[in-house]
Amino acid sequence: MTTQEQTRAGSEAAQGVAQEAMEAAVTDGACGDACVEQALDIFAQLCPSRAMFAELVDKWSMLILMSLAACGPQRFSELQRGVGGVSRKMLTQSLRTLERDGLVRRTVYPETPPRVVYELLPLGGELAALLEPIGRWTERRTGQMVAARDEFDRVHDEA
Amino acid sequence: MTTQEQTRAGSEAAQGVAQEAMEAAVTDGACGDACVEQALDIFAQLCPSRAMFAELVDKWSMLILMSLAACGPQRFSELQRGVGGVSRKMLTQSLRTLERDGLVRRTVYPETPPRVVYELLPLGGELAALLEPIGRWTERRTGQMVAARDEFDRVHDEA
DNA sequence: TCCGAACGGTCTCCAATATAGACCAGGTCT
DNA sequence: AGACCTGGTCTATATTGGAGACCGTTCGGA
Known part of the structure; x- marks a missing residue:
């Protein structure tokens, strides 16, 4: 199956069906050409690990x-303040996804005002440990990348 | 400045202005409350490292x-086949961003058909080295996360 | 000789997604 | 009494991404 065919097949596997395909694929290892013998491959469009990868590497998540x-541990409003710029819609949606995938626990305390x-x-801690170096690296290298971008724009504007 | 004020200020800093702000902020370390004394902070909405982080952690990039x-090294069409599902629009756009930020080199060979x-x-190699463990981790843990999701959905559908 | 495929994109339309702000009930504080 | 807080949901609108057509040149196969 070519990549283009996979692409088209991917489009046909609409959101409602995508998860069923994901679950079946995890069970059977049937991910098209790229996934063989239970090995998952995030480069393969239809591989369940790709869908999971796309979900997890969302900026807000x-x-x-x-x-x-x-x-x-933090409350909803604490997270909203700590993660500058996130909308309530995206915070809610991302937390829901992380909870659903087993990365985050949500505890509701029956109080007024509501305290969640x-x-x-553990899974979330593992992933966070892998993400943190990327955050630190970005902070460390932002100066160089901004300089590279200025140089690129100067050269290409002159062209 | 509160997060909400930063959010509104962020909206006002439109795309055309955002980069100027980014460049000035890198130089001056002026990123609102969260960035102090030359330290960059990806959690701060207006910090240039945040914009850079958002740009780099794009799924396709x-x-x-x-x-x-x-x-x-790969050609455009090789990348398109190797990264299953990417549209040409997004492949072009992502490569342009990575080249512009100094992570990727683009070499055009004056041939027919065109060979790019x-x-x-080096910067791109550094980042790729940090990303690779996340890809491997996702492939390794997809089964568990799919199982967690099934359990979550079963419990919440019953509710 | 003609047609299809390949290359590396750009462009346009439209579907999908994200942002911004209003709204909700109940409690607390000024 | 009014403002603010909590944790969201909902809606209108702006923004983004996918799909496919299009471009010129060359090469290979029918």
């Missing part, structure tokens, strides 16, 4: 995981 | 960097 790793606390589960 | 790390080769620059 990564920032949330890193924030929970750095600051410990989010904390990392 | 990460897959491209990892593909170049794994397979060496993309390869990692």
